Amino acid sequence: MLGQSALFLVTSSSAIVVLFIFYFIIRDAIPFFQLEGIKEFFTSARWYPSASPGEYGTLAIFIGSGLVTLGAIALAMPMGIAAAVCLSDILPFSIRQTIKPIIEVLAAIPSVAFGFFALVVFAPLLQESGGRILAVITWLLGLPAGGLLVIVLADLITGRIREDRRNGARAVLFVCFGGAVIGLLTLISSRLNDVEISSGTNALNVSIILGIMAMPTIVSVSEDALQAVGRELREGSYALGATRAETILKVVIPAAGSGIIAAVILGIMRVIGETMVVWMASGNAAQIPEPWYNILEPVRTLTATIAGDMGEADQVMGSARYHVLFAMAFILLAFSFLSNLASEWIVLRSRRKVGG
Amino acid sequence: MRIGTRKLIDRSFSGLGFFSVALMGLAVLVILAPIITRGLGAFVFKGTVEFRRMQLENFERGHREAIEKEILQAAAARKPVYAMIETFKSEIDSMKINEKLRYRKQLKEVEGDIAVLLGPKPGDPRRVLPRQQYGQTRWDRAQVKLRQVIFRTEYDYSDTASMGTEVFVPRANDFAGTALAGLFPYLEEHIEEMLAPRITFYPRFLSDISIDSHLFGGIRAEVLGTLFLAIGAMFFALPMGVLSAVYLVEYSREGRIISLLRTCVSTLAGVPSIVFALFGLAFFINTMKVTESKSVLAGSLTLACLILPTVIRASEEALRAVPNTYREASMSLGAGKWRTIVTVVLPAAIPGILTGTVISLGRAAGETAPIIFTAAVSVGEPLNLFKAKFWEVLSQPTPALPWNIYNLCTEHEAVDEIRHVQYGMVLTLVLLVLVLNTTAIIMRARISRKLKG
């Protein structure tokens, strides 16, 4: 019994660490709100911690964090889920075994190496030929997607026409839609081609790098969720004559939905909590980009602000300038805590549904 | 919808999946390619005679007679350069005043650039800073510097609508008709004799101390610091993690307390690393005062908190993978629960636990944020267990790979001169982590084979 209690004590050490982290962060965060109040912190975008009197509006920094996270997840979520589906349902087992290590390697590369790549290799590249890169990417992604859209649309529209006229009508529609799509792509890519990126360390740069960093998390967690969906569901769907794509989209993904949502939440947490990449390559400008979704502007994130400002001037204990960083850390901590609870709750609820 | 279209959608859907997987592979390649190719440049490169002189004088490495002979040969090849400069100086003395001033200024520039390329002029007093004692140690840098001697960069601002364009003016034009005009073609033709480039294999990059803040030498202090921090973190996290896992798997009955504990573990796993950094600073250094300031110990403790959840989860998995029959057999022979765990379950789970340990080691080695305020400095003595007491080593701050990569590519005064060192550091860190992970992957494959067989 005694041994068991001792073991329990050791086990609660992780709980104690969590408690301590919360205690120490909150302890140093509260004085800030006592000194400066809450309103300015959340609503003003003026971040001048070194001025006297200092201004501590972190709105721009929150928006910067949000923008970067949005960009990273917009890249990592579709790609990550598609890759997970590919791994769990499409590829044969032997190939899967060879791809798994690649994902692990990607997950294992230290963040400072990503940051180094973003700053030393990627930023100059974006600055010199950013517009061209964006244009090429537009064509690469747009052409297959557009082609598919044209064929499906043509098929849907001509489905109502009499058999003998169908092929002709379809050909006409192909040409019309195809021309429209190619025209649109040309327009977009030429517009992008003329974009001048004045500064390579911007939100786009870090979004791409962070998206790549979040992919392994999303892939491995959603793949586990997809694997957990039994064979029976899949076989039932095939038996009803559904293709593989239909099966996956309409049966498997909904059944694994909660696991996939949990994966995306974990991916978001990974992105929000990343320090080195954003510190090195986001430009650290405490501004709200013009317009707000302009990801070619330098931005500043919470984590980078904490890392960069902690070596803070006049960091005399008790100055608002010191405590504001803890206030930010507290927001980060609360966010990660709530996300974590949310993902756990989602998984739990789905288990009950499946179990009951 | 027609069957054909449905098939097409199906195919394109698979295509999207393949594309995503390929994209991940591509990302790994694109990111690792420059790191590996340029990182290897720190270990294998064309070293010049200056490099060998530096190695000989600082590390007493290489064959003394051979290198001295080389230095003499190089000096003989360089002699005409200095002779031309001397002749030109006496030429200047007999010129008109304004020409005198112009040429003096230009000559000073040329002399400065030549000193950077070839090292100090023979007969000059020995300089204090190593960066002024040697010329270019690497052939690739030497070629960049040679260009700077031969060409003056000017900008053509005639087009007022845009930024100026670079124009390279041959310096030979500046000195046309003087004794110095012959210097530039001579330099270009004989640069190989002056610097004697040779393919150099420099594995000691890992174990050499840095000289003149990484302009020469290697990354011993950083590598050691990283190893100490990672192993130190493991030293604290492993016992706690394994014991926690034992309790969670073997003893706990599902209940509120246990699910709360599990929530805590996953919360800890989700805490951003920069928050760990603040916690480490506020708790281990400012409150507990484990050491007065940054130290290996404080850094290790902070990292231990960070990898604790990983260790717990990996150990839990390993313990759960041990078949129940083992436990039952041990119990039936009359062993108690604790004895069963110690003598049967844990040994069976050790490979799995080790796998988790190895992965966590890699994570601890690569984390930057938590050590910024708790352990890392930009210059410091390499840690040495043989020189100092164990305690002293633990209580001193240290350079470490992740932090110094950041430091060198942003805070160093000669960022471009030491690109190869930065790449070499990144490569070392990435390789360290990848080797650890590969080990883990191989171990895991073996375990699963064993469990199947």
Added chain:
Amino acid sequence: MLLAQSRLTLTGLLILGLALAGLTGVHAEETRIIVDGSTTVGPIAKAFAEYYMGLHPDVQITVSESGSGNGAKSLINGTCEIADMSRFMKENEFAAAVEKGIMPVAHVVAMDGLPIIVHPSNPVSGLTVEQVRDIYVGKITNWNQVGGPDKKIVVVSRDTNSGTYETFENLVMNKEKMAESVEYVGSNGAARQRVQSTPSAIGYAGLGFVDQTVKALDINGITPNQSTVSSGVYPIARPLYMFTNGYPKLGSHIHAFVTLHLTKDGQEIIEAIGFIPVTAY
């Protein structure tokens, strides 16, 4: 059961606390010198440290470059022996030090100018202090407003925790606040790098960090170089400091370290790195 477990948790907390308390009380010795602070003074401190450890192998010197403010903080908290600072201590820092029984003493190790740097392809070759201020405040946003081509200005500043930033604020900004679109970089080296890779950028860095890859602008018609800075003609110049707690004991290693800049070798190191020795006057 629940009660028992919570009591156990409490005991556990106590035990853990005691265990950690047992890890305390490690004291540095005489032969260990910790230097912390400014990234501008960093190169000098690093070169001095290597030079000094070469002379005295028994001495261990570690140098961190975390910003002037951090150097002051470390000195106040007693976590470093020498604080590198590229600005003088502020009153509240001084007060906090005195409160803790620390008496900061300044040693001026070198002089530094603060060149305003642009990409060498930029045709603009000089600005006035007012123009520089307007660029940083955001009144001037395009190079064609100061005689350059039609390009948006990318404004780069040092992070707010640096002494270089504070110097710039005092000598250039004149109490006005920087625009929100200003990019912040963590060090002199990073500032130079951003400018050399961005044709339309403007930034500032210590004199020792300026090389051929960037162009230093004439300010009010004065080119920043050794002679204009040391004679005080260049308007944006400042001394660089090392602070110690009290005046170091004569003959101690710390004393030798903070007076190294007065020796012949020390002066040569400072000049080689690109700063101006205090003896140049």
